Amino acid sequence: MEFRLKNELEEIRLLAEAIELWGEENGIPGKTLFQLNLALDELLTNTITYGYPEGGEHEIMLRLIPEGEKELLIEIRDDGLAFNPLEVKAPDLKQDIEERPIGGLGIHLVRQMLDELEYRRENGQNILLMRKKY
Amino acid sequence: MDINEMKKDKATVITIEGRLDSSTSGILEKKLLSLMDTGEKNFLLDFSGMDYISSAGLRVLLMVAKKSKTAKGKVLLSALTDNVKEVFDIAGFTDIFTIFATAEEALKDF
Numbered sequence: 277m278e279f280r281l282k283n284e285l286e287e288i289r290l291l292a293e294a295i296e297l298w299g300e301e302n303g304i305p306g307k308t309l310f311q312l313n314l315a316l317d318e319l320l321t322n323t324i325t326y327g328y329p330e331g332g333e334h335e336i337m338l339r340l341i342p343e344g345e346k347e348l349l350i351e352i353r354d355d356g357l358a359f360n361p362l363e364v365k366a367p368d369l370k371q372d373i374e375e376r377p378i379g380g381l382g383i384h385l386v387r388q389m390l391d392e393l394e395y396r397r398e399n400g401q402n403i404l405l406m407r408k409k410y
Numbered sequence: 411m412d413i414n415e416m417k418k419d420k421a422t423v424i425t426i427e428g429r430l431d432s433s434t435s436g437i438l439e440k441k442l443l444s445l446m447d448t449g450e451k452n453f454l455l456d457f458s459g460m461d462y463i464s465s466a467g468l469r470v471l472l473m474v475a476k477k478s479k480t481a482k483g484k485v486l487l488s489a490l491t492d493n494v495k496e497v498f499d500i501a502g503f504t505d506i507f508t509i510f511a512t513a514e515e516a517l518k519d520f
Contacts, residue, residue, distance in 0.1 A: 370502070379465075381468055
């Protein structure tokens with residue numbers, strides 16, 4: 277399936293609903309869909325919140341392709357500021373409430389929810405290729 | 411997302427329904443901050459009707475927990491659904507928050 281989003285946070289919920297519907301039709305387990313939607317939410321929230329400091333309407337493209345028996349290939353393309361999620365440092369989860377920095381958990385969730393994550397910058401676009409097994 | 415607020419003897423109970431994500435977490439943040447401004451420092455956040463949380467929601471929870479701790483108050487949580495529990499586990503939040511199975515149980519702890 278293919279989905280185009282505007283750079284507005286409310287669009288993420290619509291994408292999640294579309295993926296759930298598509299997933300149910302294609303026999304993908306609910307747990308997998310939840311984990312995939314969480315990862316996409318985190319990545320898209322970052323792009324929409326920080327990717328377009330100059331504002332204006334932009335389009336983010338997402339493709340979801342079943343691969344083999346039990347794997348999904350997901351691609352996101354956006355024309356926001358260059359951002360490589362693989363360069364984000366992992367948070368220290370052992371810290372107590374007082375020491376924990378506010379924020380910094382989003383990309384950690386993405387990494388835990390997906391099986392593979394690849395990033396490249398090409399022609400002014402961020403391209404993320406992801407794999408999710410189930 | 412819907413937020414319901416109920417003042418009890420020792421705490422304010424906030425019930426959250428639906429999705430706590432980047433487009434809704436700001437509403438919860440404002441609600442909690444305005445209650446803290448009125449002097450409230452004890453909160454029970456009941457998640458029985460909340461089926462989704464992202465890092466934007468976790469951020470608000472950590473913020474209120476920090477502020478309440480500074481004010482010598484308590485933030486307790488109850489009734490995490492499976493998906494929310496999974497996010498809590500991965501974020502290391504299960505260890506830093508006090509979580510009860512039901513709101514009734516949590517209220518006895520204030």
